[in-house]
Amino acid sequence: MSITLPGPTLGVVGGGQLGRMLGEAAAPLGVELVVLDPTPDCPATPVVSDQIVADFDDPEGVRELASRVDALTFEIELADPDLLADVSAEYDLPVHPDPDTLRTIQDKLVQNEALADAGIAVPDFVPVATADGLERVAEEFGGVMLKAREGGYDGRGNAPVEGPEDAADALDAVGGDAMAERFVDFEREIAVMGVRGADGETRTYPVTETLHREEILRESVAPARTGDSVVAEAEAVARDVLDTLDGRGVYGIELFETRDGEVLVNEIAPRPHNSGHWTIEGARTSQFENHVRAVLGWPLGPTDLVAPAVTANVLGDVDETQPATLRGVDQVLAAPDADLHWYGKDNVRPLRKMGHLTVTAGDGAGGDGDNVDRDALLSQARTLRDGLTFRDS
Structure with a gap:
């Protein structure tokens, strides 16, 4: 070319x-x-x-x-x-990615079946369509995460079911056919942004730790605060996923690290993902540039870590929908190692993603992250993010 x-x-x-x-x-x-x-x-x-x-x-x-x-x-x-x-x-x-891949990803049951058929570890799962069926599964598994088969993403369409008594309300909440996954006793949630380019070339970004609350991603820490064996397993699983799905582009691969050190696939997004926003400042080539390159069949850029980074999402902290005016921006702009990204949405509503900020380790930090206090980076990112508000006072 x-x-x-x-x-x-x-x-x-x-x-x-x-x-x-x-x-x-x-x-x-x-x-x-x-x-x-x-x-x-x-x-x-x-x-x-x-x-x-x-x-x-x-x-x-x-x-x-x-x-x-x-x-x-x-x-x-x-x-x-x-x-x-x-x-x-x-x-x-x-x-790209291939429409068949999108079709697979759109149905969470089909997605899990495809992964399981390829020998990729996922939580135990079963399809459910009735409250009676969900009650039996919840009792057998000792609690499940109920997921709408279609239409849910980024935590939407999910409902925890701790016991049979929760089944009917959870099924009503997700609506229609659903999939029940056994609750995973995880140590942490992690993610790998993978990219497939022309001629089947694949690359992965450093394993990222993702921190959620109320099913919404709040912060990402790169590299993840986990052991070398988990990192190696997560990278291997991500490459297996890339080999299973068709089409060029970036894939967000969300994973569980269990307390036993096993890595299970949670969900896959056939596109750039919130878990990889840190790559704009923290990697040699951002996930967005590599997606453009990959879709066009151009050579992929390197995915190496430039500096350890923590991203914090800026969410709507209002009680009801209102015009979006973000206050407290000065402190983020004054921080020497912070970068702010505004998404340009006219209206803010409760917990809506409105932007993000990324804090990177300073000069001389090195590219492996081993000698960087990522706890301190996370604390700094949270402090800066929590100083932002859409409230009038």
Whole structure:
């Protein structure tokens, strides 16, 4: 392949914060983005060439997008894999990751079955469709996490079931067919951002520790505060996942580290992921730049750690939806090792992801993280993040 600049135009189904950061990464490469999103003036619009206002699965809108670009990808699992496959054939257009992979990921039961069939460890799971069935499973497993088979992501569509008495309410909460997973007694949650490029080349970013509360990712610590054997196992599992799924691009692979040191796959996102936002400052090539490179079939950038990093999400701390004005920004901008990312959303609502900040280790920290106090980095990130507010007073 002979690459020249200006580069091609990349179409993205979805124009939220991930589309925004893809646009920021694509511009220095000479790549223009056109996004499709149902929200007028979506977060990506300030940094991309154009937006098509249409639903993620709108046939007319997706075909218009396909007619204007040289390659197509998506930043949200609500894209329609059948429609993407159709436009790929109609317009002779590369679509990555492969629509079949999106189809697999969209159904959590199908996803787990595919992983288990490939010999990749996942928590014990069973499909459930009735309260009676869920009661029996919850009693047998001693408690389960109920997950909606379709439509849930980033913690949405999940409900814990500690005993049979919780079954009916949990099934109502997730709605429709669901999958029950045995509760995992985990030491920590970790993640690996993996990327597949042209000719099957794969690379992984350093293993990241992810800290959740109320099913929402609050902070990420890279490298993870865990042992070498767990790191090696997590990297191996991530490569097995990349070998199992089809199509180029970045994959967010969320994992459990059990108290016995075993690594289990929790969920997979066939796109850049919140767990990898630290790579913008902390890695040689960000997950967003590597996704652009991979989808276009360009050489992948190195995924090496530049400096240990902690990312803290900026969430809506309001009681009800209101126009978004973030206060307390001065202290973040004054911190020498902190970087702030604003997602450009007009309205804030309770716990909505509005941005993030990343604190990196200072000069001379080294690229392996072994000699860096990541607890101190996490504390600094939390202090800076907790000083931000959308409240009037």
